[in-house]
Amino acid sequence: MTAASPPAISTEGLVKNFGPHRALDGLDLRAERGQVLGVLGPNGAGKTTAVRILATLLRADAGEARVAGHDVRSEPHAVRRSIGLSGQYSAVDHNLTGYENLHMVARLHDMSHARARERARDLLEHFRLREAADRPAKGYSGGMRRRLDLAAALVSRPSVVILDEPTTGLDPRGRMETWQVVSELVGDGTTVLLTTQYLEEADALADDIVVIDHGRVIAEGSSEELKSLLGGERLDVVAARARDLPALVSALEGVGSGEVAVDERSLRARVAVETGSRALIAAVRRLDALEVEVQDVGLHRPTLDDVFLTLTGRVTEDSGRAEESADDDGTAGTPSRAAGGR
């Protein structure tokens, strides 16, 4: 973690074209040893492409990538020995049982039969797959398959673990368990690169977050730093009646800084405010004077959803899922340049 030790993962100016389409456009990433780097980006941002290059499954057209000190291009074997990869698309052999899958991976890593057996058993236990150990993986539920895939990535105790959307499609319990595994890994000094569309996941796990879009980094920092890019708090008001919405907007225009975002469906209006409580009081006075009936009013700190929306102009797939952020739908304002100056 000192400035002197080389990063566990670094890419510089990675470019990857698929025909005329540029999937990566000069991507720079850096994960320090023992840290979690969260790579956040909308669909098609280039996350999986970057992961595949780091895992030596795909060659970049330009730029450099190093994993655990090894160049992906000139030392692919050393890179493969250092990493555990759990992909967006499972690498599990569905005809083999859970035990056989893990045993096979352990043998591929040159473990003796006895050690391979022990490692497979330990991991099956840890990932709550002991009962299902002797059933073919094709009969597993989606969550079980993801757990098996994650276990397979950890067989060799790699120093760098790359997880491409590890919790997509998992139920809340599966998600919490995966978070737990990631936390344990980091406790052991493992470096984790995690791509995700779930902002709460990046918020909960990542030391450092990069937001990418169109194959390029558009913002970087800790979760708190990214949130502070958006300035102060947000004042949120929900009107009781649709006809009050225009008056509500004009009231908020007077107290906030910047544009008022409106979601007509939920009758919600939101504006950034510099001095939260004072703006709240001023807003309530104005609304009262204008006889606007209010259903709900509140102040909140910007969430990562707000950051993502502001930077990419898009809501994430999960925004509608999380109750807190459901209100972001359709309130996209003008994308801000707040994070441009890297």
Ligand SMILES: Nc1ncnc2c1ncn2[C@@H]1O[C@H](COP(=O)(O)OP(=O)(O)OP(=O)(O)O)[C@@H](O)[C@H]1O
């Ligand atoms: N093998 C391929 N051939 C052609 N185009 C590809 C290929 N792989 C990726 N792309 C394109 O490159 C871009 C980046 O894709 P990538 O899969 O890296 O995005 P992503 O960030 O992982 O998206 P998602 O969140 O949907 O998984 C997309 O526009 C995609 O359509």
Ligand SMILES: [Mg+2]
């Ligand atoms: Mg992907």
